[in-house]
C-alpha cells in the first residue's frame with residue numbers, strides 16, 4: 001500500500017460497478033467496507049467475493065495468501081454510518097441520478113472525518129454538481145472506473161474547479177496503486193474522455209437502428225469486424241445496462257432541454273419492458289440461456 005493516508009475505503013453502491021470496485025481495493029490490500037441500501041444486492045456482492053477469489057486461485061491467477069487477505073479486507077454492511085465513519089476515501093457507485101447522489105454526498109459529509117475524500121464513479125455527472133452538497137468541495141472529485149471494474153484497466157480522474165490538486169493526485173496515485181492505468185482530466189467535461197467517444201458511437205448506432213437501416217446484430221458485427229472493437233455498441237449497452245443508458249439520456253435532456261439528448265425510442269421501449277441487458281436476462285440479446293454473452 002503506497003498512498004500515504006489512505007488505508008480504509010468505503011464503496012457505496014454494490015451493484016454492477018460497486019461490488020467489483022470494492023474487490024479491486026481489497027485485493028490491493030486496502031480495508032474496504034462495501035455498502036448498499038438493498039440487502040439482496042449486498043448479499044450478491046458478498047457471494048461474488050466468496051466465489052471470485054477462490055476461482056482466481058484455482059486458475060493460478062492469484063496466490064492463496066492474496067485471496068485470503070483480500071477476503072478478510074472486505075466487509076459488507078447496509079449501515080452507511082458503519083461503512084463510512086472511518087473511511088479515508090469513499091467511492092460512490094449508486095444509481096446515476098443527481099438527486100440521489102446529492103443526498104448521499106450530504107450524508108457522507110456529515111458522517112466522514114474532515115480528511116475523507118469523496119469520489120464519485122459517475123459516468124457522466126461531474127463532481128462540481130455534488131461538491132456543493134458538502135462542506136469539503138476541495139476533497140470531492142470523479143474517480144471513474146470501467147465495466148467490468150476488475151478487468152478494465154483505465155480509471156479517469158477528473159479534477160473539478162473546486163478539487164484540490166492534492167485530492168486529484170491522491171486519487172490518481174490510488175488508482176495506480178491498485179494496478180489501474182489512471183488518466184487525469186484537468187477540466188470537467190460532460191462524458192469525460194471515453195464516454196464522449198462511446199456516446200458518439202452509440203448515438204449513430206441507435207440512429208441507424210431506429211431508422212430501420214440495419215439490425216442491431218449487423219451494426220454490432222460492423223463495429224467488431226471493421227473497427228476491431230471487442231464488442232459492438234448493442235452488446236456493450238447490454239453489459240453496461242440499458243437502464244443506465246435511459247437515465248443518462250434523461251438526466252442530459254433535463255439539463256439541456258435539447259430533445260436530441262432524449263433516450264432513443266428503442267432505449268425507452270427496452271427500459272419500460274425492463275429489458276435492461278445482462279442484469280435482467282434480456283436486453284438486445286437474450287441471456288436466459290447460459291453462455292449467450
Ligand SMILES: NC(=O)c1ccc[n+]([C@@H]2O[C@H](COP(=O)([O-])OP(=O)(O)OC[C@H]3O[C@@H](n4cnc5c(N)ncnc54)[C@H](O)[C@@H]3O)[C@@H](O)[C@H]2O)c1
Pocket residue numbers: 012013014015016017018035036037038041092093094095096097100104121122123124144145146147239240241244
Ligand atoms: N454500469 C456501468 O457500466 C458503469 C460504468 C462506469 C460507471 N458507472 C457508474 O457507476 C454508478 C453505478 O452504476 P451501476 O451500473 O453499478 O448501477 P447499479 O444499478 O448496478 O447499482 C447501483 C446500486 O446503488 C444502490 N443504491 C442506490 N441508492 C443508494 C444509496 N443511497 N446508498 C447505497 N446504495 C444505493 C442500489 O441499490 C444499487 O444496488 C453510476 O453512477 C454509473 O454511472 C457505471
